[in-house]
Amino acid sequence: MPSVYFQTFGCQMNIADSDAVHQLLAERGFVLCDSHVDSDLIVVNTCSVREAAEKRAMNKIAEYARRKKNRRHQKLWVIGCMAERLGDGLKERIAGIDTVIGAKQMECIDDIIETQYPRDRSSPAIFRKTAVTDFVPIMRGCDNYCAYCVVPFVRGREQSVPYESIESTVRKKIDSGIKEITFLGQNVNSYNHDGVDFPKLLKRMTRVDGLERIRFTTSHPKDCTNDLIDVMSSSKKIAAHIHLPVQAGSDRILSLMNRKYTSAHYRNLIDTIRAGVPHIDITTDVLVGFPTETDAEFRETLALVRGIRFTAAFMFAYSPREGTAAAAMEEEMAKEEKLARLSELIATQTEITREIYEKSVGSEMDVLITDRQEKRDMAWMGQDAGCKRVLISCENVEAGMILKVRAVRSSGMTLVAERLLNLN
Numbered sequence: 001m002p003s004v005y006f007q008t009f010g011c012q013m014n015i016a017d018s019d020a021v022h023q024l025l026a027e028r029g030f031v032l033c034d035s036h037v038d039s040d041l042i043v044v045n046t047c048s049v050r051e052a053a054e055k056r057a058m059n060k061i062a063e064y065a066r067r068k069k070n071r072r073h074q075k076l077w078v079i080g081c082m083a084e085r086l087g088d089g090l091k092e093r094i095a096g097i098d099t100v101i102g103a104k105q106m107e108c109i110d111d112i113i114e115t116q117y118p119r120d121r122s123s124p125a126i127f128r129k130t131a132v133t134d135f136v137p138i139m140r141g142c143d144n145y146c147a148y149c150v151v152p153f154v155r156g157r158e159q160s161v162p163y164e165s166i167e168s169t170v171r172k173k174i175d176s177g178i179k180e181i182t183f184l185g186q187n188v189n190s191y192n193h194d195g196v197d198f199p200k201l202l203k204r205m206t207r208v209d210g211l212e213r214i215r216f217t218t219s220h221p222k223d224c225t226n227d228l229i230d231v232m233s234s235s236k237k238i239a240a241h242i243h244l245p246v247q248a249g250s251d252r253i254l255s256l257m258n259r260k261y262t263s264a265h266y267r268n269l270i271d272t273i274r275a276g277v278p279h280i281d282i283t284t285d286v287l288v289g290f291p292t293e294t295d296a297e298f299r300e301t302l303a304l305v306r307g308i309r310f311t312a313a314f315m316f317a318y319s320p321r322e323g324t325a326a327a328a329m330e331e332e333m334a335k336e337e338k339l340a341r342l343s344e345l346i347a348t349q350t351e352i353t354r355e356i357y358e359k360s361v362g363s364e365m366d367v368l369i370t371d372r373q374e375k376r377d378m379a380w381m382g383q384d385a386g387c388k389r390v391l392i393s394c395e396n397v398e399a400g401m402i403l404k405v406r407a408v409r410s411s412g413m414t415l416v417a418e419r420l421l422n423l424n
């Protein structure tokens, strides 16, 4: 049987795309290989969001291309955002790449694969995800053009998947053992297809039997409506978690970033969400060192982070991306200054996260068991109804069970808990 090795960089959308390619290759007889050395095909799924992510992918691709010279049968595919951005120019930069498939071509990926590996109609699909959680992309692309972001250029305009197709995908996943679905989109809460908007989609999904928990990411604050908050508060199936990137605390910087909200609007939104969904985990993205950001403006970001108290945050130092509005702005600050701001922010948020986890000790929570801890007997990992990772040691447990537990201690970004009862 031919074998395929995947290397996936970037966001959950890329993980979902790699899974989709894996599924289509499995339908053509491919088995998954855990080493690039022995595989017939290497697929590198790339990210363009930051310069560092592109460099990492580029280095890996160059390494695979170099080694591949001694393995004549081996093929190397580069897919995803960097493939979209640089196109076939990648083949000129790195000799040895066989196929480049950009992110916008994911819609016709089956046809592209068919030209190289025709499906043997008699061979059954053999790829089955064993996990109990999975991703379902429901919209692609982004119309927002945040000044620093390359996504609208590499992923194109927003396009929502028809509701019927989403429901059918979800039902198939439930039939294969999936309990929790995370709906994905660059701007997931702007989903809208034929009058079904995002709150309506969530509402309908809560009625799907066998779907125990629903998550979604990434939401844009400007599309976070009262209807969305209402639907989140109306069903325990929808996780009490929202990832809502704020990016900065200064209104001048938010405006330069083209984020389309002010820090006051963002704070009010958080108050409304917390009033509607008590105990919700709110996580965020923050970008420091945007062109012309002053120290005082950075302090506004720190103050916002301290005031809101996010459960966790992804924090980055700005790096220019070719073709974006921010790349044309002057006054990019010294790297050392950006990194110093980033360190201060990370230290602040890490302390807040630690305090929030500590405060959870003693509370009861419903945990979906997701996977076994290989190195420890009877130890299982799961996630609560928010976004906290929970470790439980007990007998007669398996992935997919939902347990009521009590957190007994906090260890970094994990809660250690004891089982109270089984809920399913």
Ligand code: SF4
Pocket (backbone or CB within 6 Å): 142, 143, 144, 145, 146, 149, 150, 151, 152, 186, 187, 220
């Ligand atoms: S909302 Fe902004 S940051 Fe997010 S993908 Fe769209 S352009 Fe990029």
